[in-house]
Amino acid sequence: MTSGKVLCVIPARGGSKGLPRKNVLPLRGRPLITHTIQAALDSKVLDVVLVSTDDDEIAEIVKEAGAEVPFLRPAQIADDLATTEAVLEHALITYEKMTGEEFEICVFLAPTNVFRDPIWIRKCVGILQERPEVESVFSAHPTSKNYWHQSSSGAWKRLLPRMRDYSSRQIRQVIYREDTGAACASRAWLWREGRRIGDIVEIIPAPHSATSIDIHSAFDLHITEEGLRYLEEHPAAWDEED
Numbered sequence: 001m002t003s004g005k006v007l008c009v010i011p012a013r014g015g016s017k018g019l020p021r022k023n024v025l026p027l028r029g030r031p032l033i034t035h036t037i038q039a040a041l042d043s044k045v046l047d048v049v050l051v052s053t054d055d056d057e058i059a060e061i062v063k064e065a066g067a068e069v070p071f072l073r074p075a076q077i078a079d080d081l082a083t084t085e086a087v088l089e090h091a092l093i094t095y096e097k098m099t100g101e102e103f104e105i106c107v108f109l110a111p112t113n114v115f116r117d118p119i120w121i122r123k124c125v126g127i128l129q130e131r132p133e134v135e136s137v138f139s140a141h142p143t144s145k146n147y148w149h150q151s152s153s154g155a156w157k158r159l160l161p162r163m164r165d166y167s168s169r170q171i172r173q174v175i176y177r178e179d180t181g182a183a184c185a186s187r188a189w190l191w192r193e194g195r196r197i198g199d200i201v202e203i204i205p206a207p208h209s210a211t212s213i214d215i216h217s218a219f220d221l222h223i224t225e226e227g228l229r230y231l232e233e234h235p236a237a238w239d240e241e242d
Contacts, residue, residue, distance in 0.1 A: 004104025006125055007188070008046040009091045010036055010067065012111050013078045014055025018216045023058055023111050025221060028228050032215065033058065033111040034065040040109055041066055043121035047103075052091045054078035070098060084108070085194050092191045103188045105129070108196060110181030114224055115210035117238075123204050124185035135198025138184035139206040140176035144169040176203055179211045208238060 012023040012033050019025070023033045033051070040049045051062040052073050059069040071094055077086050092106055105128050107121060116139070124137040146163035148156050158164065165172055180196065183204060190198050215221050231238055 005047045005101060006045060006105045006107060006185075007092060007095065007103040008040050008049045008107040008109060008121075009088055010040065010049070010051045010109050010111055011084060011087045011091075012051055012053045012055075012058050012062070013073065013082075014053065014058055015078065015080075016216075017080065019218060019221065022215060022221070023053075023055075024061055027114070027221065027225060028232075031061050031065075032114070032221075033062065035114045036109050036111045036116075037062065037065040037067045039116055039118045040107075040121065042118040043125075044118075045122050045125045046107060048095070048101075050091060050095060052087050070095060085191075085196050088191050088196060089194045092188060106186055106188045106191045108180060108184045108186075110214070112215040112220075113179065113181035113211070113213075114215065115208065115213060115227065116182040116206075120183035120204050120206065121185070124183050127202050128185055128187065131202075133200060134202050135190060135200045136184065136186040136196075137202045137204060138197065139179045139182040139211065140203045141179050141206050141209070141211050142174045142176055144172040144174055147175075176205070177212075179206055181214060182206060182211055 016022045024031045027035060037049060040046055049067040051067050051069050053059055053069060054073040054075065059072065062069050073087065077090055088108055092103065096102055105125055107125065120139050127134055127137045147159040149159055151157055162173060186197060210227055213220060213224055215224055
């Protein structure tokens with residue numbers, strides 16, 4: 001079992017296009033990004049919760065919410081083409097150089113994924129601490145739906161041959177869709193190599209369909225607002241989905 005330090009990075013740039021200023025827009029009476037910061041703090045397994053941003057307003061909100069902004073993200077990795085992997089690598093390496101600390105496990109959380117349980121974060125970190133052979137652990141949504149892809153010739157093909165099966169969803173073989181923005185922990189060496197997820201993984205099933213909501217439009221924000229309102233009024237509903 002390992003017990004090295006755990007760094008959490010939440011990327012949140014200021015120049016979002018689909019929903020301008022989305023990271024600071026109100027959601028249930030407080031800025032959107034603070035929901036993810038609160039989940040990170042509530043997990044109780046993170047040594048540092050850091051937000052990577054290029055925006056002064058976001059930085060101030062983040063600090064008030066209890067996370068760190070030790071530096072602003074450089075412009076070259078703050079545009080529409082910047083990859084999440086580049087942002088995570090920069091945050092880890094820069095913070096380690098600034099502080100002299102060295103992290104063993106890194107956690108990625110996206111501020112636009114609000115429907116998460118802090119328990120998922122604890123499970124992700126715990127598995128990496130207990131099983132040294134595992135490289136990454138992340139939340140994923142189980143589905144029995146059939147998927148298609150378009151080949152280079154333009155023909156549509158089933159993703160897997162078994163997806164010819166249209167039996168009841170309760171007896172179909174389940175596949176999993178990555179929801180890494182909800183909870184994803186990896187070995188720090190992967191981030192230093194510019195990789196988010198390794199090849200030897202474990203998955204934390206996130207069965208609720210709400211985990212598919214990733215806020216990038218006004219409609220996404222609206223249904224998230226209503227979903228959170230409903231869960232406040234009916235907290236047991238989070239555990240009821242089949």
